[in-house]
Amino acid sequence: MFNSRKVRAGDVWNGVVVDKTRSMPDGSNLYHYVEVRLDDGTSKKARIEKALWESLTTGDRLVKEEGTTAPTKAPQ
Template sequence: MSDSWEGVVLRKSRGLLDGSNLYRRLTIRLADGTAVKVRVDRDVWNNVTVGDTVSKAPGRKPVIVD
């Protein structure tokens, strides 16, 4: 996967993968049909819903597309 992408949220998940840090992940369907899991910060995770579009520009964090 390249450093920039855009896709639709299929699923939200979070977990204590290492026992002490909470990781928030989104499963995203990209335009080419592939599904990828990406880590996002708390603000994005709290404000995104399944079906929303999320994008990431090179060198930036993922953001919700209005």
């Protein structure tokens, strides 16, 4: 099938942005994605809101806490 890139409320992770992409897989909706290298060395691709996507650059740290519906940019 396919892998869902949607961030879920129960997810918990921390990592550094290594890539930003956007795509229109269904032909009508533009989705914004980031690839994050997690603190444990693995990587994750996650769909995020446009405003957050626009504020991020490669090397920024994202934090996703349990109970929240979206990751946040960590203060530098």
